[in-house]
Amino acid sequence: MKVAVMGYGTVGSGVAEVIETHEKSISNRTGGEVLEVARILDLRDFKGDPHEALFTKDFNDILNDDEIKVVAETMGGVNPAFDFTMKLLESGKSVVTSNKELVAQKGLELLQAAEKHGVNYLFEASVGGGIPIIRPMAQCLAANNIEGIAGILNGTTNFILTKMIEDGMTFEDALKLAQDNGFAEKDPTADIEGFDACRKVCILASLAFGKHVYPNQVKAEGITKITLEDVSYISSANGVIKLLGQIKKINDDKITAFVSPAVVFNGSQLASVNGVFNAILVRGDAVGDVCFYGQGAGKLPTASAVVADMVDCAVHVERRKNFGWGAGSEDYVADEKAVLEMPFYVRAKASENAVMSAFSDVKFLSRKGQPSDEVAFITDSMTENQLVKKLEGIDVINTIKVTNY
Ligand code: HSE
Secondary structure: OOEEEEEEHHHHHHHHHHHHOOOOHHHHHHHOOOEEEEEEOOOOOOHHHHHHHHEEEHHHHHHOOEEEEEEEEEEOOOOOOHHHHHHHHHHHOOEEEEOOHHHHHHHHHHHHHHHHOOEEEOOOOHHHOOOOOOHHHHHOOOOOOOOEEEEEEEHHHHHHHHHHHHHOOOOHHHHHHHHOOOOOOOHHHHHHHHHHHHHHHHHHHHHHOOOOOOOOOEEEEEOOOHHHHHHHHHHHEEEEEEEEEEEEEEEEEEEEEEEEOOOHHHHEOOOOOOOOOEEEEEEEEOOOOOEEEOOOOOOHEEEEHHHHHHHHHHOOOOOOOOOOOOOOOOEEEEEEHHHHOOEEEEEEOOOHHHHHHOOOOOEEEOOOOOOOEEEEEOOEEEEEHHHHHHHOOOOEEEOOOOOOO
């Protein structure tokens, strides 16, 4: 079967490589059908690349080739990926993607178009890179009511936090190391401000609860305010700081979904997920907690998920896979600050007495070199709105949510 790749960056070149190096195992899984990369769309020149003869700068070369049945979209971004994907689906081609931004923004429209035209739009690689999570959630956990999800969904920030926790590196030095190692982009904003994790939260929430959740409905707080002082206090409480995407069902009409730094106590399956690795913990009412762990980014891990979707499309040419969700609504995602109760870590310029007069029950923390006018503590469970009220008049340096995953 002829296939095409749109976008020959890290993931797209990995897709071409995996299709070629795994020809035999792929054809075993398709019932003998070999995938053949017939066209690669990219505006750049790749002189001397082994696929040089396959490159085109004209999208119509793929759209109008009736022999191409499956296309991998690894371009990233919403435009022109949305327009291209829509046209391909409308012309009866299946599309698979690693593009989380596109699925988070336009997934509903593309899934509806795929359904209308009897083709597939699959997106296993859009969350957690090489980690199987979309199919397991849609199929293997189908007997469960999902209660909540918590995930380390961004490798760059997990690498930075790991370096701060394990090596005492500052945020700035750890970010530079991530850039030097090629994990973080030159402009690392989407990673460190939590926008990348936010898109993945949207996809997981849409899939888990059946209604589209858009990035503007999910608050994202990144890791730029985390300091070594916070790391040290939390370590004294046997915990670590992770950037978590958290999703929780409130009732049939409401969920919460947000990205923020969170205190995770050692003993949680998420606490030992270090470096660039990702993990997604799904809490189902029948299965309990299940945790999916692996490489959330990178050429071959992500390509492994993209190619698996292509294989699925090749096997299901006549039959649609039913991964999808319905329309969302403006008030579907509740303000977690008002409805979710949890403990909080607080660091402040204050005395223990001042803290005790505002809170009835706190656990004070300590660190090496702690100034005499600084306190850090973990509160009992309350909403963030209640916390803010109690902290009125206290000179707060930082607060971090404490997770129960
Ligand atoms: N920048 C992302 C990360 C790439 O660091 O996890 C994968 O989405």
